[in-house]
Amino acid sequence: MLIDKREFLKAIAIGSLANTGVSFAMPYQPSDSHPGERVLVIGAGLAGLAAASELQSEGYEVVVIEARDRIGGRVWTSKLWKDIPLDLGASWIHGVRKNPLTALADKIKARRLETFYDLAAIYHADGTSLSGKELQLFERMRSRISDVLERAQDRNNDLSLREAVEPLLREFPPDAMERRFIQFILNSDYEQEYSGSSAKLSTHWLEHDEEFEGGDVLFASGFGIIPELLANGLEIKLGQVVQEIQWNNSPVRVITQDSRYEADYVVVSVPLGVLKDGKVRFTPSLPRDKREAITKLGMGVLNKCYLRFEEPFWPKDVDWLEYIADQPGSWTEWVSLWRVAQQPVLLGFNAADRGREIDVLSDEAIVASAMETLRSIFGESIPEPIGFQVTRWGQDPFALGSYSFNAVGSTPEMRDTLAESLEDRLFFAGEATNSAYFGTAHGALLSGLQAAKQILDI
Ligand SMILES: Cc1cc2nc3c(=O)[nH]c(=O)nc-3n(C[C@H](O)[C@H](O)[C@H](O)COP(=O)(O)OP(=O)(O)OC[C@H]3O[C@@H](n4cnc5c(N)ncnc54)[C@H](O)[C@@H]3O)c2cc1C
Known part of the structure; x- marks a missing residue:
């Protein structure tokens, strides 16, 4: 999930620890309070690993089954460039105060790097910076959008963000600066944060999630150290693609491409995108x-493109570069790794519809498109990158999207429904099941602890 820049404009909702009631006990000292009770956890992302480690520490016999040849799921630190670990999935702990990820990071003394949203440069499509007057107009458009959203939230029928803002857009001629600002804000403030298209994001439930207070930090050695920590001491079977879960009787049977497993309890932590796709068959089928x-909750896309240069040609004292593109939503947000990590690396984002377009482009086409944007900001003479790394989360068969969002037609209660256990045998975790912190790494972690608690409470 990207940042919520609006936190500078309004008081943010302060999250609690989601009342999991579960203490996160580490390092694990297995107790023998549940000898012989077997748990299978499907998915070795943060949710699955948190559930597994909690249950193992309570004495359950736990096995984690993971389709990929690595753990971490949507937390994935690339070590391709030996000197610069890069996060291809989650990068930030969003809101460090009371965030359970902070406690884990503290435990292993992980070095963290704070980025600041107000260390930002904002550019027109031709590379000129916004003047003071234009910045005022920009903020005016932002508050007009807030007003529109407030009114839309009072309506009985839910509108998409795009539908709600359309009348405001129509107030201005096609080439007006106001229009470009509005399109930019829709992408930068909402689509990048929630990963869903403005044509699908629900206005009723747009800002229904909660946040932890405090700043946002990156991991100097990559976010991957958190799943590694959680996986410590767990039995994890990699390369096992779950195809069917037979949950009508005890024990529950889980069938992969080449094996069968049985357990008293099964925790399903596969992403919403995978559930939507129906590649994991439930027998009997899940309740209506x-x-x-x-079906109704949304699964969006946020893609990343890292570009490495010999040295920075962009301002060295900013963390964020923002680009008010002619083509709405294209390369609107960039992060510079120079100030925080002294690395001449830029990270460009594409979210929602533009993120899905990126999914099907070749590496060369993605880099060429990114470079076209950078040239329009910094001029034709900037050098070619000496390296790049790109993501295609929408096409990743074991994610099928980046994270979930509240789509028109969905309600927050649907996440609670998704999290409900079935017959005290089948349990669900994953960021999409967390109605307070969906779309985040901490939301995934807390959902895993919640599923563990449900089993502990039986
Ligand atoms: C590009 C991007 C940027 C992000 N940035 C941030 C950020 O900065 N901060 C933040 O807090 N959050 C961020 N997030 C969101 C965060 O990464 C996720 O919410 C979180 O990692 C999800 O964890 P999870 O355990 O729910 O799911 P996952 O991590 O997806 O774990 C599910 C696991 O199930 C496995 N699986 C799938 N299908 C099968 C199958 N059939 N059989 C067996 N296993 C299967 C998967 O391989 C995966 O390992 C970002 C996500 C993306 C994609």
Whole structure:
């Protein structure tokens, strides 16, 4: 999830620890309070690993089954460039105060780097910076959008963000600066944060999530150290693609491409995108309300493109470069790794519809498109990158999207429905099941602890 820049404009909702009631006990000292009770956890992302480690520490016999040949899921630190670990999935702990990820990072004394949203440069499509007057106009458009959203939230029927803002857009001629600012804000403030298209984001439930207070930090050695920590001491079977879960009787049977597993309890932590795709068959099929939640909640896309240069040609004292593109939503947000990490690396984002377009482009086309944007800001003479790394989360078969969002037609209660256990045998975790902190790494972690608690409470 990207940042919420609006936090500078309004008081943010302060999250609690989601009342999990579960203490996160580490390092693990297995107790023998549940000898012989077997748990299978499907998915070795933060949710699955948190559930597994909690249950193992309570004495359950736990096995984690993971489709990929690595752990971490949507937390994935690339070590391709030996001197610069890069996060291809989650990068930031968003809101460090009371965030359970902070406690884990403290435990291993992980070095963290704070980025600041107000260390930003904002550019027109031709590379000129916004003047003082233009910045005022920009903020005026932002507050007009807030007003529009407030009114839309009072309506009985839910509108998409795009539908709600359309009348405001129509107030201005096609080439007006106001229009470009509005399109930029829709992408930068909402689509980049929630990963869903403005044509699908629900206005009723747009800012229904909660946040932790405090700044946002990156991991100097990559976010991957958190799943590694959680996985410590767990039995994890990699390369096992779950195809079917037979949950009508005890023990529950889980069938992969080449093996069968049985357990008293199964925790399903595969992403919403995978559930939507139906590649994991449930026998019997899931109850209607769960299927409805899977269908109606949205799964969005946020893609990253890292470009490495010999040296920075962009301002060295900013963390964020913002680009008010002619083509709405294209390369609007960039992060510079220079100030925080002294690395001449830029990270460009594409979210929602533009993120999905990126999914199907070749590496060369993605880099060429990114470079075209950078040239329009910094001029034709900037050098070619000496390296790049790109993501295609929408096409990743074990994610099928980046994270979930509240789509028109969905309700926050649907996430609770998704999180409900079935017959005290089948349990659900994953960021999409967390109605307070969906779309985040901490939301995933807390959902795993919540599923563990449900099993502990039986
Ligand atoms: C580009 C991007 C940037 C992000 N940035 C941030 C950020 O800065 N801060 C933040 O807090 N959050 C961020 N997030 C969101 C965060 O990464 C996720 O919310 C979180 O990692 C999800 O964890 P999870 O355990 O729910 O799911 P996952 O990590 O996806 O774990 C699910 C696991 O299930 C496995 N699986 C899938 N299908 C099968 C199958 N059939 N059989 C067996 N296993 C299967 C998957 O391989 C995966 O390992 C970002 C996400 C992306 C994609």
